[in-house]
Amino acid sequence: MRPIIRQLDDSAINRIAAGEVVERPASAVKELVENAIDAGARRITVEIADGGKTLIRVIDDGCGMTGAELPLALSRHATSKIDGSDLLDIHSFGFRGEALPSLGAVGRLTIQSRAAGEEGAEVSVSGGEMTAVKPCALNGGTVVMLRDLFYATPARLKFMRTDRAEMQAISEVIKRLAMAEPSVGFTLRDVSEGRDRVTFRADPCSGDLFDALRGRLSQVMGAEFTENALSIDAEREGFRLTGLAALPTYSRGSSVAQHLFVNGRPVQDRMLHGALRGAYADFLSRERHPAVALFVDCDPHKVDMNVHPAKSEVRFREPGVVRGLIVSALRHALAEAGHRASSTVAGATLGAMRPEPSGPPRVYQMDRPSQGALASSWRAQAPQPMPERPLGERPAPEPAGFAEFSQDYSGRVDVVETPETDAAQPVEALPLGAARGQVHENYIIAQTGDGVVIVDQHAAHERLVYEKLKRQMAERGVAAQALLIPEIVEFSADDLSRLLGIADELSRMGLTIEAFGGTAVAVRETPAILGEVNAKALLTDILDELSDYGSSQLVQEKIEAILSRVACHGSIRSGRRMRAEEMNALLREMEATPHSGQCNHGRPTYVELKLADIERLFGRT
Template sequence: MNAEPRKIGASERPVIRQLDEAAANRIAAGEVVERPASAVKELVENALDAGASRIDVAYADGGKTLIRITDDGCGMTAEDLPLALSRHATSKIDGTDLLNIRSFGFRGEALPSLGAVGRLTITSRVAGEEAVQITVSGGAMGPVKPAALSSGTVVELRDLFYATPARLKFLRTDRAEAQAISDVIKRLAMAEPYVSFTLREVKGETSREIFRADAEQGELFDALSGRLGRVLGRAFAENAVALDAEREGIRLTGYAALPTYSRGAAVEQFLFVNGRPVRDRMLLGALRAAYMDFLSRDRHPAAALFLTCDPERVDVNVHPAKAEVRFREAGVPRGLIVTGIRHALAQAGHRASSTVATATLGAMQPEPTGPPRIYQMDRPSYGARQNAYAAQMPLHSFDEAPQPFTGPTPDPFTPSARVEPVPEATPELTRQPLGAARAQVHENYIVAQTERGMVIVDQHAAHERLVYERLKKQMAQNGVAAQALLIPEIVEFSPADAARLLEAADDLQRLGLTIEPFGGGAVAVRETPAILGEIDAGALLRDVLDELADQGESLKLQARIEAVLSRMACHGSIRSGRQMRVEEMNALLREMEATPHSGQCNHGRPTYVELKLSDIERLFGRT
């Protein structure tokens, strides 16, 4: 490790060579085509750029032996096919402006890369002309031949990576590769709701349909909701709120799920920029920040977000697979996502996820409704039945006569036996979203009657959210009180880190943390948020600095302040075990209806469960 660098003599000097085209294509394939799913992504995007309205994808052995993409796009002529297989040849751009890109593909690397590492056959037909076909295998291109095809294009890729067998060792199992292909198709299907997609697995002479999404109809949000319901399931569509916000020329649309519809992993987070599926760390961080106040650390939000802007404001040419983007003003889309989602969730009011009620009904196991079949040999005799009946009576032995109960009679006015009168459920109250309070169970759960069923409310969790929202509102109106330090705390940083912190000084001061330059890389902390008490200012600033370096914005201080408010709300709310009067219960229900985010507590758990009357009747077999 500590050896001195070896001196290279004139005779040993490495010679710079021009790689041949086949080697260059194989190297490019290593960047563009990582696995079969990457090949599917590139080919389907080509079909979309060609204006296809129907796309059929077939694969075999996880895409390792066969990938076939069939579309009804505009097609290619005999002159186009050889050019399409040449490196950096594309119909998407002319090369004069790499910032004004309005198509999926533009690099001109996908087809030649696939032809360099597999056996690629392209059959295509332009309207009014004859169909043509070309084949390239391991980089060797064949002649253009006549073919039979009604319209569109069929791209067939066989034996992927046969020309680079070492790459095959790094592929996963057929099942894992097939799942990756399915994920790619579903992402592109979400991006294009007006296009029909079909995914099939081929085994021998038969095929099995894995996924199908017919073209949606109607306006954008109706079509998008239908497509998301088809791809992500009805549960997501039923428990998501629509997003439509705009800031400085960037528009945010899509759907974000309610906090109570959260996931155990970040598996339902989909981001699209100008219709292109991306995995951008900055945008994913904004999504997490939008739910920071509603979910615990081990839960993840679900959302499908679509950002639309002028192509010149975003650079998509920063990654060979076009999976990452870079915005000219990074803070605008981030802030738009945070405020757009929070505003939509606030408009949802007290609404909670319907999956909570589904889980509640699933936990209820009704007894069998019909009598079990009894065979003659299992039918008890008359004597056995008499003994069984006698055994169920409170007697010490079968030969004793029944005796009257001689224990003490319970006092109906003692606290243990007092029966409260059932409060009257007026029509005005039952028409409210959370209904009229009818009872309190175990001194913790409020049972309310609605027009369509019943609601069960966790009184402590609900009141905790109400108090928390009240404290946040007061903080927003009055600001965060700052506590001046008798002796300023000096924290040493590198000059670059200190400059980055001081750029955010105004934002930190609004949250009660005042910092000033102290020469070189030192930063002086003059004031800290009073609500946090005695804190380690140096550790807090380092956390803020790490977040600034990672995401360009820090929410660490705000999160710590809100965590304190959350604890204050927890201690200041109605405790479990407290008996509530009917008036108090109804007042709590009305305040929940008027308070945003009251459908979940500060930790993301539901505050109430709503059960439809039809579901309750189904449990008892009355339907």
């Protein structure tokens, strides 16, 4: 029989929409907390039971709603955020008017609210069925309580994860929103099984842009991140980039510490993540990921927020400008950091030096020595007998104590004389100090004004040579090798269009391609430094990167990888004994070269230990 077209009822429409807006308890928390922020709340409390499956309660001190507005707030596509005349002019988190009716369609939703000068009111909706508005006692603001999420759609409950996993997802949502709004206080409580445990708390931060942001990021991402992060503030063609980006030596094994915001909204955008990867590509291996909190601000008409109901994806009108801004701003900040390395390197070094505790804590009290031990000590410290000398000869200097131990038990270290330039300049004025010795023919020991620096001579020199090779390549350009017979490669029409769109960029890197009729491209030149190249495989990999990140740095990364290998083979080898002037020259060049704080793979090239920390190791403080 011919299918009949019918209009679905409101309950079915709301349950269908809920499948897009409310994927899991964390999605419900996100929508409710964003509504509280849009209402001007200064403090928001979220209470969760059983990972949000049985209870989600959001309490705020915002502007509230009147009793007459509550039924309208539960209607689909009813909102106070926009008037519908311009869907691009969005200045709030919410604007679609879908969250509350969707939550009411799949759970038991109760809203209590009170606007200034009005009486408190309450309304409930369960499975899409709304009750009448009734009065309630409330000081101000709004309390939204959601019970039994997905009870109206039991099939969705089968996709829920464990309570612990859902609570972790909720915590991540709260933390991202807390980073976006430093002036708002957030509290997350776990009230499962009658307990009341605060799992996350962030008090409101005051001050200017960077002070408030740095304070909030210390609460959310930890003080170590802010201590090892660089301030970012750059602008280009109407786009502004602010935030904090960590040093390469403060990296993570996954991308969990990458937080990106567009006009204050947390987003997950492949183009932005691709730009971030490109900015750090020269400092980290593919297995390591940078830690950042970056905010892109622009005119709302330059970005489309209405891409997905969850509002986690955006589309920029000028994605190339945004990508270039992120890459250039991060690389400029990393270059200005010079030879700086993260403080966590020194912390890990000191942690490795601490002895493992064994047995009860030792009481540092001088034991009473025996008479035999005292006699041996006195003999060891007694001056040596004066040798007989001819009449008229000057007496020899008196030997120091422990003279008989000086040959067999001494751990003498040869003193390294510093160059005259270092002697004329105080050690305190040199960031990496003056070389005092070399151990195991690989590590340079330098003394600073307030500590000690240990330098990996091979890793440090490898980075210096690599930066020099890159400068030479930038000045002279990438040498291209013309192919005697151009290689013809067939692609689909879409892939051909994407490749030809970046042909000029590839040409600057020594890879010249041009259309060859139909859906084929002709590869006429390849970078000479790469040697023999499989053009089809290279172009396919470039297309994969374009699909994943919206841009491709593959050719540049391959060239830089070869330069890195050349630098590795041309640098000072481990096991080579260096002279004092060579060691000091290496330290001075490190101070003058950007990015010298990490090797080509993101590992630190030196460790700095403060004298106070070293003294604590020996119990001197």
